[in-house]
Amino acid sequence: MASVNPPRGMRDFLPADKARRERVLAVIRERYRAHGFDEIETPVLEEHDRLHAGVGGDNEKLAFNILRRGLDADAVRAAADDQALLSDLGLRYDLTVPLARFYASHRGELPSVFRSIQIAPVWRAERPQKGRYRQFVQCDIDVIGDASSRAEAELIVATLDTLDALGLDGADVRINDRRALDAMLEVFGFPADERPGVLITIDKLDKIGPDGVAAELRVRGAAAGAVDAFEAFLVRPQGGDRLPFGDAQIRAALPDGVDDAIVAHLVGVGEAVSAARGADAAGFEVPLQFDPFLVRGMGYYTGTIFEIAHPSVSYSLGGGGRYDGMIGRFLGQDVPAVGFSIGFERIVDLVTLGEADAAEAVVLVHDRDVPVAELLALKAAFVAEGSRVRLERRTKNLKGLLERATADGYTAFATVTAGAARDDVEPKPLG
Template sequence: MDNSPARGTRDLLPATVAVRDHVLARITEVYHRYGYQRIETPALEDIARLTGGQGGENEKLIFKILRRGLTEFPDSLDQLADLGLRFDLTVPLTRFYGNNHAALPVPFRSFQFGPVWRAERPQKDRYRQFNQCDIDLIGEESVLAEAELIEATTEALEAAGLPGTTVRLSDRRFLSALAEGAGVAPEAQGSFFIILDKLDKIGWEGVRKELTERAGFSESQADGVQASITALQGLDPAKLADQLTDAVPNLPEDVASDLVATTTALAELAKTRELGWEFDPTLVRGMGYYTGQIFEVSHPGTSASVAGGGRYDKLIGRSLGKDVPACGFSIGFERIVNLLDNAPRTDAIAVLHEADVSPSEVLAVARQLRAEGRQVTTIKRRGKFGAQLGRLAEWGYTSFVHVRSGEVADERALGIRESS
């Protein structure tokens, strides 16, 4: 019998979990300082909600749950499932808010951490089961939401051990205006966004091929899109509004002014910490529910983004019956953990006791150490003393006390041998 975990999933050893706990604790501490409150939502959601057309390519990766009590095979395969495992935390959040908004403050600052599932091909840093870490600000219509989310998340990343991040910023409304100017019909913009989102993976040659062969774009439309986006790369931040308006004449004035407001906040923030930022006209974000500004955070340690999010003002209305302004940011928790090589050193003490020491004496020593607020574990002495100390160090212990019958040796740092 094969005892390995399912493909795309992992068993996590204590040292790995220690890193994960450290990262989550640092992120949680920062988000709590900003007023974000922890909530939890179920892993299972109604399949109709998960396949509502707002999840982009992720809707093809849903793990579906068979209906209970089927007595005959349905006419359609789609009728076999009525539930699915969530592929992100945003879609469940919108249902949560629709059900509970009357009991929540306005605006509501939400913090979530939990597993999500996607039935994709497992590869480096991509798993079928992985954890997401999200904050969302619901009920704030101004770009204060975007600016605060970016500030809080970059601070959380730095606290977790990833300073020196770069924020990339764009806007779905800008992309829509750009597409419209290039002759892309509104009903074709969804396909356009999905294909453009692959630019960093397949390059302009691949994007042009998919636009013309898969999405039915003309060569002139593909040329217009590429020329417009290329011309907007490397804009002078100080002249962002004028340059955007010149490049995309049909861009609504409020879109340009919102981007300026966010980039101004980013420029001020960058004066206080190690942080870079840029306007990136190629940034799309794959989810179909984004309605305004979108952003991603990159780090020199990886080519993939370590966090991303944006505004989704229309999504909550599907549950509540009326639109509510909302903006969110998701941290790539697994990628961050993989970037941090070593577990943090904690004050972990082993109470190493001989076999003839009574349990009450062993526990008394451990109790006194725990009263000092320290992490203490009792472990029986066995085998060669030096070899056991080496194993304790490998397991993450920083010091030990050796308890013999009627005697407790002074605390010693691991790596300093004691004669047996």
């Protein structure tokens, strides 16, 4: 007998769970739209060559590819060593690659600075484990066509406002710049061809500490003098982390020699976020923390990168960055772009939202002998008043029926007998 379970790494959602997820998504959509972003939709499938164009980093290895139609056994054997010959389409593994393709296709119909919302499922051939799924929802906002720090600031402000609306206030944004990381490694003396591997090790700093990072770099065979210089930098006396976000904090966290323009861009982001959040007026610091060792693994990031940190959890609740080179792969000319994604599957279990402020949700419990025409007329009368209505035949276990209805979000019930009119039915609260 075939299994009735969903595929590994994918989930079914019962009505109450689905309703809860939709309430959280509704808040996210509403706050994003309030900040001037417009929602788009792209297909779940993209061409294989586009998904494997070298812009998706390690996620390209996790793509679900779709076998070309019409291949016979001989054709499959002949193409066994070439994915591109076996597959012409694939399920999207993120929303950024489809957005880049969308913009390249529709740029003539879009404003010069386009602010997009994408909220949709994506698929990755992950090894299923706790908190890691093969199908999950991403909530992305992006600004395309603005190279200034205003773009990052708009994304950060909209994201923090959305978290506040979900009851997850108190979040901070860790921020860095991939150009600053590269400049730092150059200052220490790491050759250009070693830097991608060095960044992979630096990304483990929170887990293995400075000694562990230095040891791993030596095992990897990184330039010895560069490792020594980097290790000395990691263990130097520090005080800059106590400074408010701004020029002094950033420079205290970086070695000498990083381009002033990079620092100025980050400072501009902080000033704009501070003004929007009213930090100065309220007497508290802007919710930004410069982290010179924030890496983020996506290979397409070209500038600013950021992650959401919240005191209630040890893991990031989302992140993003600037990817100025991606659209140029499809368009033939570079277009500035930056995006921020909330980790929906991570936050949905942290959020406590009550039922939406909607009209009553009523269960009409009827006897077996009530004519169908009467039931449907009565239901229509409640619906016309704005209520949500479910018809349920009375069972011996009425308590169990009502408990299930409560779990499904219903707030009231009424019993219905034959001949009852709308005025004869008075719902009672559930629970």
